[in-house]
Amino acid sequence: MAAVLRARGLAKEFRGFRAVDDVDLDVPEGGVHALVGPNGAGKTTLFNLLTGFLRPTAGRVTFGEHELSGRPPERIARLGVARSFQITSLFAQLTAREHVELALQGGTGLGWRFWRSDKRLGRFGDRARDLLAQVRLADLADTRAGALSYGHKRALELALALALDPKVLLLDEPTAGMGAEDVDATVELIGRVRDGRTVVLVEHNMNVVASLADKVTVLQSGRVLAEGPYAEIRRDPRVVAAYLGD
Ligand code: ADP
Numbered sequence: 020m021a022a023v024l025r026a027r028g029l030a031k032e033f034r035g036f037r038a039v040d041d042v043d044l045d046v047p048e049g050g051v052h053a054l055v056g057p058n059g060a061g062k063t064t065l066f067n068l069l070t071g072f073l074r075p076t077a078g079r080v081t082f083g084e085h086e087l088s089g090r091p092p093e094r095i096a097r098l099g100v101a102r103s104f105q106i107t108s109l110f111a112q113l114t115a116r117e118h119v120e121l122a123l124q125g126g127t128g129l130g131w132r133f134w135r136s137d138k139r140l141g142r143f144g145d146r147a148r149d150l151l152a153q154v155r156l157a158d159l160a161d162t163r164a165g166a167l168s169y170g171h172k173r174a175l176e177l178a179l180a181l182a183l184d185p186k187v188l189l190l191d192e193p194t195a196g197m198g199a200e201d202v203d204a205t206v207e208l209i210g211r212v213r214d215g216r217t218v219v220l221v222e223h224n225m226n227v228v229a230s231l232a233d234k235v236t237v238l239q240s241g242r243v244l245a246e247g248p249y250a251e252i253r254r255d256p257r258v259v260a261a262y263l264g265d
Contacts, residue, residue, distance in 0.1 A: 020047035021047070021048050022048070023046055023186065024045075024069065024080070024081075024083065024100065026042055026043060026068070028079070031061075031073055031075055031138060032076040033200060037076075037241050038061045038241050041242065046234065048217055050233035051218040051231045051232050052219045052232065052234045052236065053249075054066065054219065054220070054221045055221075055223070055225075055235055057234070057261055057262060060239050060241070060261075061237055065190060066102070067217075070092055070100065071092040071099070075088050080188065082099065089160050098186045100189070101183045102188075102189040103176045103189070103191065104252055107175070112165065113119060113164055115151060115161070115162055115164060115171075118147075118175060118178075119147040119148050119150050119175075119179065119182055120220055122178075122179040122183065123182045139219040146182075150178045151178060152182055153212060154208060156178065173205065174205075174208065177209075186205075189211070189220070190222075192221050192223060193209060193227075194224050194227050195223065205227075218231075229249050234248065
């Protein structure tokens with residue numbers, strides 16, 4: 020499978036400490052690629068480098084023929100590489116539908132702080148309804164984000180990322196903090212929205228990785244320790260040893 024997102028020699032230093040160290044990554048087009056590894060392995064840092072939230076100390080990230088390294092997150096998202104929003108960026112007082120309408124309008128991150136009630140948002144009505152239905156929030160469209168359950172908030176984050184209709188969707192620990200029921204619902208949801216896209220996810224829960232990932236990259240101490248299908252990775256003695264040390 021051709022790689023749609025690539026990193027070459029990617030590194031990030033924090034005051035001399037290499038959190039990500041000379042990483043090459045090939046994300047296959049149309050697949051689900053999981054980034055795993057023990058705590059502190061550099062998964063979040065790598066994720067932030069891929070999405071432009073951090074600038075690399077060295078190396079590059081490309082998406083097709085586009086150079087992504089050095090570009091701001093909004094630009095990267097507009098090119099087609101979008102990450103799910105964090106719950107902290109939801110507004111307690113806005114409804115699920117208003118959030119999706121904002122995202123459809125192109126509102127991202129800080130831009131949202133300047134949002135004013137805008138009657139024109141209604142023009143996104145059908146698209147907003149579709150997106151909310153996709154993440155199973157149709158019945159909660161008019162509920163304020165502050166009143167949504169944890170699982171529903173995470174589903175709303177996913178709808179916001181999908182509003183950008185990304186080619187590559189990056190999900191940072193989509194099942195973190197969830198009970199078994201929400202984990203199952205999230206796996207089912209990701210399985211559905213991956214259609215026609217490439218998904219990259221950072222995930223701790225190995226059952227989730229086993230059910231979703233076509234390719235797994237294991238990081239340890241900022242470097243790629245092993246890579247391949249889950250069935251191979253889980254038997255790799257280096258991977259087993261890395262996790263036992265966690
Ligand atoms: P993971 O997501 O795999 O748990 P992280 O990418 O969060 O790992 O962190 C990798 C390493 O980099 C850790 O040792 C962490 O303490 C360090 N680190 C991450 N972000 C920063 C930062 N902003 N400043 C200093 N050190 C950081």
